[in-house]
Amino acid sequence: MATKCTAAPKELAKKTPRKPTPSLPAIASMAAELCPAHSPPERPSSFDPRLLLTKLSDGKSSQEYQADESVFSQGDAADAVFYIQSGTVKLTVVSKSGKEVVVAILQEASFFGEGCLAGQPLRMATASTDQKSTIVRIEKRAMVALLHQEPEFAEGFLAYLLSRNIRMEADLVDHLFNSSEKRLARLLLLLLLMANLGHESKPIPLIAKMSQETLAEMIGTTRSRVSFFMNRFREMGFIEYNSGGMHVHSSLVSVVLHD
Numbered sequence: 001m002a003t004k005c006t007a008a009p010k011e012l013a014k015k016t017p018r019k020p021t022p023s024l025p026a027i028a029s030m031a032a033e034l035c036p037a038h039s040p041p042e043r044p045s046s047f048d049p050r051l052l053l054t055k056l057s058d059g060k061s062s063q064e065y066q067a068d069e070s071v072f073s074q075g076d077a078a079d080a081v082f083y084i085q086s087g088t089v090k091l092t093v094v095s096k097s098g099k100e101v102v103v104a105i106l107q108e109a110s111f112f113g114e115g116c117l118a119g120q121p122l123r124m125a126t127a128s129t130d131q132k133s134t135i136v137r138i139e140k141r142a143m144v145a146l147l148h149q150e151p152e153f154a155e156g157f158l159a160y161l162l163s164r165n166i167r168m169e170a171d172l173v174d175h176l177f178n179s180s181e182k183r184l185a186r187l188l189l190l191l192l193l194m195a196n197l198g199h200e201s202k203p204i205p206l207i208a209k210m211s212q213e214t215l216a217e218m219i220g221t222t223r224s225r226v227s228f229f230m231n232r233f234r235e236m237g238f239i240e241y242n243s244g245g246m247h248v249h250s251s252l253v254s255v256v257l258h259d
Contacts, residue, residue, distance in 0.1 A: 004134050005071075006211055007016050008021075008181065013211075014217070018095055026178060034149060038100045049083060049109065049111075049157075050085070050109075051158070052146065052150055052153045053083065053136060053146075055150075056138065056142055056146065057139060058142065058147075059138060059139035059142025060136060060137065060139070060142060061136070061137050062085065062134060062135070062136050062137070063134070063135055063137065064132070064133070064134050064135075065087070065129040065133045065134075066129070066131070066132055067129055067130065067131045067132055068128060068129065068130075069129050070126065070127070070128045071089065071127040071128060071129065071135055072113065072123050072126070072127050073123065073126045074092075074093065074094060074123055074124065074125055075122055075123060076122065076123045077115035077121070077122065077123075078113065078115055078120045078122055078123050079116055079139065079140050080113060080116065080122060080137050080138060080139050080140055080143075081111060081112075081113050081114050081116065081117065081137075081138045081143045082111065082113045082135055082136065082137040082138070083109075083110075083111050083135070083138065084106060084107065084108050084110045084111075084133060084134075084135060084136075085108070085133075085134040085135065085136075086108055086111070086133060086134045087108065087129055087130070087131050087132055087133020087134060088105060088106060088107055088108070088129070088130040088133065088208060089105075089106045089110070089112060089127050089128065089129055089130065089133055089135070090102060090104075090105050090106075090127070090128050090214065091103040091104045091105075091106065091112065091125045091126070091127055092125060092126050092127075092128070092217075093124065093125045093126070094126070098188075099114055100217070101217055102214055102217040102218045103125055105130060105191070105210070105214070105218070107194045107195060108229060110160075111157070111161075112127055113127065114161065116140045116184070117140065117143065117144065117147075121208050126142060128203045130210070130214075130245065131206070146169065149236065167190075172185055175207070175220055178218070180199050180219055180221040180226075180229070181229050181255060182255060182256050183219040183220070183221070183251075184215065184221075184226060184229050184230075185238075185252050185255035185256050186256050187215065187218060187254060188233075188246075188248050188252060189248065189252060189256070191207045191248075192207050192248045195207050195208070207245055207246050207248060208245050209245050209246065210246075212226045212227055212230065215230075233252065233255070236251075237249065237251065238251055238252040239252065240256070
């Protein structure tokens with residue numbers, strides 16, 4: 001995991017005028033600039049997890065969670081895979097010394113808990129909802145059967161796991177070589193990209209509300225540094241807040257590309 005970074009940020013030359021909300025192609029282009037390998041993979045056109053999961057009459061259940069409710073905890077038995085039907089889920093890991101680190105924020109249409117398919121006996125992380133969410137639980141045996149019976153589903157599921165591993169590798173490189181300011185800007189743009197997956201016809205410029213503590217844990221810095229950078233991003237017109245969440249503007253990519 002990344003260590004705390006408290007180095008002073010480099011100043012940008014001047015205030016950048018706010019640009020129009022980015023289109024979905026523009027968001028994808030920004031993601032390619034940030035990390036060429038991050039762009040979502042091409043998935044089989046027939047791959048629709050929601051449709052295929054309806055075929056399961058046994059070994060599947062759905063449950064609604066309020067914000068900050070636990071789906072499973074670190075150390076629990078790993079006996080099922082989960083699918084986010086709506087909402088978001090936060091994965092966290094706690095060290096032996098009690099330090100908690102956010103591993104990932106997963107959006108709607110994401111799978112998690114798949115470690116059980118590889119023989120993982122216990123959960124390596126805690127999964128909790130970041131907002132009101134509907135989570136589908138698929139028992140391990142039912143998921144294994146589905147993967148064997150539906151090759152197209154198996155192909156799409158594998159593509160999802162590979163793309164997530166690629167993103168985690170990119171995140172590690174980002175933590176090692178970029179300043180905390182660039183890491184924060186990149187994270188906001190990637191959250192915007194993930195929020196728009198599945199909304200190709202009507203892209204949304206909004207990402208869900210997220211605490212500065214969570215953002216700090218995700219990029220490996222302090223809350224005070226995140227607060228400083230967020231205020232500067234807002235002053236420069238890169239982001240703006242409203243009751244629904246945070247609007248992220250395409251001009252934020254200039255922070256990532258700035259040397």
